[in-house]
Amino acid sequence: MSNTGDDDGRKTPVKDFHSMAKVSVGQILGLVEAVDEVGGLADAATISREVEMDVDRLGPILTAAEFLGLVTIEDGDIRITELSRKLLTANVRERKRIVREIIDDMPAFRLVMEMARSSGAPLGRQQVVQALADRVGSHQAEDVFNALVYWGRYAELVRYDSGSEQLTVRIAQT
Amino acid sequence: MEPSLLEVKDVLKSYFENGKEFKVLDLIRFELAERDFVCVVGPSGCGKSTLLRIIVGLEPPTSGQVLFEGSPIRADNPQVAMVFQSFALFPWLTVTQNVELGLEAQGIPPEGRHARARKFIDAVGLTGFENAFPRELSGGMKQRVGLARALAIEPLLLCMDEPFSSLDPLTAQNLRDEILQLWANPDLPPKAVLMVTHSIEEAVYLADRVIVLSSRPGRMVAELEIDLPRPRNRKEPEFYGWVDEIYSLIV
Numbered sequence: 001m002s003n004t005g006d007d008d009g010r011k012t013p014v015k016d017f018h019s020m021a022k023v024s025v026g027q028i029l030g031l032v033e034a035v036d037e038v039g040g041l042a043d044a045a046t047i048s049r050e051v052e053m054d055v056d057r058l059g060p061i062l063t064a065a066e067f068l069g070l071v072t073i074e075d076g077d078i079r080i081t082e083l084s085r086k087l088l089t090a091n092v093r094e095r096k097r098i099v100r101e102i103i104d105d106m107p108a109f110r111l112v113m114e115m116a117r118s119s120g121a122p123l124g125r126q127q128v129v130q131a132l133a134d135r136v137g138s139h140q141a142e143d144v145f146n147a148l149v150y151w152g153r154y155a156e157l158v159r160y161d162s163g164s165e166q167l168t169v170r171i172a173q174t
Numbered sequence: 175m176e177p178s179l180l181e182v183k184d185v186l187k188s189y190f191e192n193g194k195e196f197k198v199l200d201l202i203r204f205e206l207a208e209r210d211f212v213c214v215v216g217p218s219g220c221g222k223s224t225l226l227r228i229i230v231g232l233e234p235p236t237s238g239q240v241l242f243e244g245s246p247i248r249a250d251n252p253q254v255a256m257v258f259q260s261f262a263l264f265p266w267l268t269v270t271q272n273v274e275l276g277l278e279a280q281g282i283p284p285e286g287r288h289a290r291a292r293k294f295i296d297a298v299g300l301t302g303f304e305n306a307f308p309r310e311l312s313g314g315m316k317q318r319v320g321l322a323r324a325l326a327i328e329p330l331l332l333c334m335d336e337p338f339s340s341l342d343p344l345t346a347q348n349l350r351d352e353i354l355q356l357w358a359n360p361d362l363p364p365k366a367v368l369m370v371t372h373s374i375e376e377a378v379y380l381a382d383r384v385i386v387l388s389s390r391p392g393r394m395v396a397e398l399e400i401d402l403p404r405p406r407n408r409k410e411p412e413f414y415g416w417v418d419e420i421y422s423l424i425v
């Protein structure tokens with residue numbers, strides 16, 4: 001297979017990364033810890049009460065955690081996954097590695113990796129936003145770009161300089 | 175005998191307005207030794223921030239004394255670092271520059287500063303954000319910068335003033351756990367932690383010892399050893415027993 005980034009079937013997956021735009025690493029990890037603390041399984045109302053955050057604010061965090069494969073949500077029940085258990089026992093640095101392994105082959109990151117490889121030079125913000133806009137629509141492209149920068153920095157997959165607006169892909173580390 | 179790391183001796187603080195005395199702290203007395211993680215808990219306005227400012231030498235007590243390693247505390251003591259509720263970051267500086275700031279003040283040469291900053295940025299999980307500006311960070315990340323900046327001066331004593339109270343509950347809990355991870359590593363500074371908070375649950379979750387203050391003027395109501403094993407579970411009856419006990423002491 002070649003040119004996977006332009007495959008029609010990938011439009012939706014790149015768009016899915018939008019769920020990562022409104023949440024932070026700390027919120028995701030805090031949620032996993034909270035579900036674990038009540039035994040690894042709870043309904044949304046219970047979690048909402050336990051963490052003293054209303055369901056409106058919790059919703060996007062749950063969606064993102066599910067997107068990352070850290071929880072499953074079924075009939076309103078939230079259950080942490082094996083992957084979450086790995087995260088819970090990991091230290092700060094291992095957590096970054098686990099998140100890197102989850103996100104590095106997501107379509108949104110693969111798109112950026114592909115672009116970086118074919119251009120062989122740092123990518124300009126506008127160039128990436130444009131490519132994202134083709135897949136997620138222009139009104140979400142900025143959010144997805146910011147999410148790629150935030151999560152990409154955390155997972156040590158990308159470098160971004162907000163002064164020059166240049167994005168570089170980091171060499172994979174072990 | 176070696177002096178304690180920190181001795182707070184009968185500290186009393188009053189502010190005076192139009193000749194009228196406004197008492198904020200009354201006879202605070204406790205000590206901190208190496209490997210102590212102590213939380214001071216008390217209601218809002220009871221004088222917790224004032225107490226920390228006195229302890230780090232930013233403000234004199236009206237009477238009483240604060241000794242650090244046996245000598246009166248000075249505000250420029252590089253063995254004491256502070257983390258603030260408001261993060262206190264410079265918005266026009268990057269993460270690395272914010273962390274290096276305190277090192278520059280100590281006269282550490284540039285290469286030494288970079289290496290030190292890199293080490294503590296990594297320890298708090300901020301590698302990847304070195305050249306980010308505060309506005310590009312989530313709240314939890316901002317407080318990690320505050321923590322890295324404090325740790326980078328390799329202090330013996332780390333003071334924290336409500337470091338989690340401007341974070342959402344999930345981010346706060348995650349950061350509490352990661353701070354305990356750092357604390358469990360004896361190769362990293364500091365040697366002791368003194369944190370103030372209005373959250374009883376937070377104090378019981380984190381501390382080996384909790385000092386309970388009354389409402390203003392803050393007076394020591396109790397000093398309790400929290401002997402719960404770690405990691406602590408906030409859902410267990412033993413945990414709740416401590417929270418309830420402290421609650422009943424304050425109200």
Ligand SMILES: Nc1ncnc2c1ncn2[C@@H]1O[C@H](COP(=O)(O)OP(=O)(O)O)[C@@H](O)[C@H]1O
Binds near residue numbers: 216220221223390
């Ligand atoms: N510089 C000051 N001048 C006058 N009053 C002050 C000053 N600083 C603090 N206070 C008062 O002292 C009391 C304790 O304040 P503070 O130490 O900030 O309490 P806490 O941190 O426990 O909420 C408050 O009533 C506050 O208004």
Ligand SMILES: [Mg+2]
Binds near residue numbers: 222223224336
């Ligand atoms: Mg205060």
